[in-house]
Amino acid sequence: MTTQAIGTSRGGIDAGIAVRAYLAVTGIVLLLMMLFGFTMRLAQAQWINIEPNTFYMILTMHGSGMVGITGLSGAAVMWYFVRRHVPVSTGVFVANLVFFLVGALLILGSGFIGGFAGAWTFLYPLPEHSGGLWSANAAAFYMLGLLVIGVGFLLLHLDVLRGIISVYGGLGAGLGAKQAFGLAPEKDGPPPAVAAATMASISNIVGIVIGAVVLVLMLVTLYVPSFTFNTLLAKNLIYYFGHTFINVTIYMAVIAVYEILPMHTHRAWKTNRAFYLAWVLSTLMVLTVYPHHLLMDFAMPTWMLIAGQIISWVSGLPVLLVTAFGALTNVYRSGIKWSVAAGLVFIGVAGWAIGVIPAIADGTVIVNSVMHNTQWVPGHFHTYLLLGMVAMMLGFMAYIGGGRAPSRLGPAGLWTFLIGGAIFVLAFLAGGAASVPRRYAVHLPGWLPYDRVGVIGAGLVVIGTSLLVTRFFLALRSPMSGDGIR
Amino acid sequence: MRRIARYKLLLAACVAWACLWLPPLRSMLESDMTLHMTVQLPLLTAIGVMLAMVLRPHEPCWFADADWLGIPGVLLAIFTTSLWMLPRMLDLALGNVSIDLLKFASLPLLAGLPLGLSWPRVPALGRAFLWANLISMLATMGGLYLGAPQRLCAYYRLDQQSAAGTALVAIAIVLGLAWFIVLFIGAPSPAKPRSADKSRINERFGWGASHTFPRS
Ligand code: HEM
Numbered sequence A: 001m002t003t004q005a006i007g008t009s010r011g012g013i014d015a016g017i018a019v020r021a022y023l024a025v026t027g028i029v030l031l032l033m034m035l036f037g038f039t040m041r042l043a044q045a046q047w048i049n050i051e052p053n054t055f056y057m058i059l060t061m062h063g064s065g066m067v068g069i070t071g072l073s074g075a076a077v078m079w080y081f082v083r084r085h086v087p088v089s090t091g092v093f094v095a096n097l098v099f100f101l102v103g104a105l106l107i108l109g110s111g112f113i114g115g116f117a118g119a120w121t122f123l124y125p126l127p128e129h130s131g132g133l134w135s136a137n138a139a140a141f142y143m144l145g146l147l148v149i150g151v152g153f154l155l156l157h158l159d160v161l162r163g164i165i166s167v168y169g170g171l172g173a174g175l176g177a178k179q180a181f182g183l184a185p186e187k188d189g190p191p192p193a194v195a196a197a198t199m200a201s202i203s204n205i206v207g208i209v210i211g212a213v214v215l216v217l218m219l220v221t222l223y224v225p226s227f228t229f230n231t232l233l234a235k236n237l238i239y240y241f242g243h244t245f246i247n248v249t250i251y252m253a254v255i256a257v258y259e260i261l262p263m264h265t266h267r268a269w270k271t272n273r274a275f276y277l278a279w280v281l282s283t284l285m286v287l288t289v290y291p292h293h294l295l296m297d298f299a300m301p302t303w304m305l306i307a308g309q310i311i312s313w314v315s316g317l318p319v320l321l322v323t324a325f326g327a328l329t330n331v332y333r334s335g336i337k338w339s340v341a342a343g344l345v346f347i348g349v350a351g352w353a354i355g356v357i358p359a360i361a362d363g364t365v366i367v368n369s370v371m372h373n374t375q376w377v378p379g380h381f382h383t384y385l386l387l388g389m390v391a392m393m394l395g396f397m398a399y400i401g402g403g404r405a406p407s408r409l410g411p412a413g414l415w416t417f418l419i420g421g422a423i424f425v426l427a428f429l430a431g432g433a434a435s436v437p438r439r440y441a442v443h444l445p446g447w448l449p450y451d452r453v454g455v456i457g458a459g460l461v462v463i464g465t466s467l468l469v470t471r472f473f474l475a476l477r478s479p480m481s482g483d484g485i486r
Numbered sequence B: 001m002r003r004i005a006r007y008k009l010l011l012a013a014c015v016a017w018a019c020l021w022l023p024p025l026r027s028m029l030e031s032d033m034t035l036h037m038t039v040q041l042p043l044l045t046a047i048g049v050m051l052a053m054v055l056r057p058h059e060p061c062w063f064a065d066a067d068w069l070g071i072p073g074v075l076l077a078i079f080t081t082s083l084w085m086l087p088r089m090l091d092l093a094l095g096n097v098s099i100d101l102l103k104f105a106s107l108p109l110l111a112g113l114p115l116g117l118s119w120p121r122v123p124a125l126g127r128a129f130l131w132a133n134l135i136s137m138l139a140t141m142g143g144l145y146l147g148a149p150q151r152l153c154a155y156y157r158l159d160q161q162s163a164a165g166t167a168l169v170a171i172a173i174v175l176g177l178a179w180f181i182v183l184f185i186g187a188p189s190p191a192k193p194r195s196a197d198k199s200r201i202n203e204r205f206g207w208g209a210s211h212t213f214p215r216s
């Protein structure tokens, strides 16, 4: 079932070039956003001095830029592997990149020209009440940028599902729902890439449709402030979209683990009943878990918060467990020959698994009431995003652009990234445990030690990532082949 | 479709049109904003879709070719329906005979008819995109009616207005769920994907297939 579905699409855009274009954009934007993060850490450590307004603008750009670029690169991983099994359109894939670039320009403009600093979560009614810091137009550019990016992703995910339906008949079959409930033999189930892509696409489509509603409504309120909405409802809708979108980046990147590790161990990834059940369950849960962002909103119906808390404990777990377990059994005694790509995706699984632990702690009401809005939160999400999702994605990048690149660059980049990343997230977590608040431009003297350790970790991450991205760009110069993409 | 069946359909469309125009049904549907927006307007559009089914076999070739991928027709339908989503237009239709006539003529002829003719020509991805947009636009319109600071229609009360808003949001949710369930279940046993056969998939799902709909 793993035949290359279609070579080049209509219009003759080359799929290999398209994937490389995605990764090239990813490399540049990722490094830029990391530099923004590094700047914030430097400012909190009081080693440089920037205006609080600028800090919050950079925070907004870093948050939305990182969420966007992990979404984009996750989509590249998903698309690259899913097209081995189902027909997808390269034109739509490229269109998504174009939409993304246009949207990213609008967002960068809203921040660096318009001064928009309402955070990537753009919580209503903050964009409308800037206290004179930014104009309605700046906020509108930000939201339009998100809408444009959303259109691209909507098209891409719809096209992936169309491809999956054309081969498997329905989304249930794409997920392996029958296999999950023991109604069909495991061996007839879809390959892991297809199950993951089905889950990711369903979730993101729901999230984007809901996000579009709240974005358009808020755009109206920017210009017609007499329109008012229930702020709590708006927050629900925003987190529905935001939580889903950022979560799905991991579920797309994890496909790289399913595909890259087996190539190194020469063992197929086991897709058993538990595997399919995990993906079915996480499809349901990723769409119902977002209330953990509202645990401090006392006006929320209690049952929603309780449900949100319980689902938070279990939502990430099924896929995480089958993936971590699958990765270990795939590697164990396989005589694997490690490469940079395999090492990075393996780190990605570990980073994801470790990062989920403090996240689950924070998804608990009594813990949340203490840890909410401390640096514990960036601590846990940077763990599974940076050391989890980004590590898997960098593994994919190394796999696509590996081969003939100078051999030292890869291992050096990998270790610097790993060590720096560990220091960086531990500094956040330690700060959070000491009640350092998140999203503060100016820190008290007692908090500075955490910040300064964080700077060192962040610096190492930037260096390590630069090495890995450089390795990718160097490999672009040599003729493409070897990874089976045409 | 057989000829007789087509005549029956035409007849049904005309009868429905007349029923919607005549007082008992009409005054009932127009007395309430929710019924006006979510029952009368969609039914008028549906009449146009029925007409499209009657007319499709007589559609000239050049017309089908000009309606590239169904884009012009769908755009026309979108413009027409968006116009009648405006509270001001609803109001005018109640108070002004010529606007009322316009409503009864434009929704079937400029929304339903082009939609019915063009829809089969729209590629699968385009249809899915339109569905997704319809769902989010309905919810957005509903949200706007709910969030509006004052009455938007002279003929309808504020409570009717928010009832209409709630109804639109509810319809969006139901449509979304229904769409999901249909796609989730899908076709019972698809062509097994031994090797993804490009031409067969294109044929079934309209990618790259010729954009003229095969005549029935
Ligand atoms: C070198 C790597 C990185 C550095 C130095 C960095 C630094 C930072 C800093 C200093 C903050 C603000 C913390 C605070 O609230 O006090 C932050 C927030 C954030 N970062 Fe990163 N980050 C990095 C990588 C990433 C990655 C890979 C992602 C992936 C998605 C990411 C997503 C976010 C998000 C979503 C926020 C929250 C923004 C907000 O509070 O509105 N970061 N980061």
Ligand SMILES: [Cu+2]
Binding pocket: A243, A289, A290, A292, A293
């Ligand atoms: Cu969440």
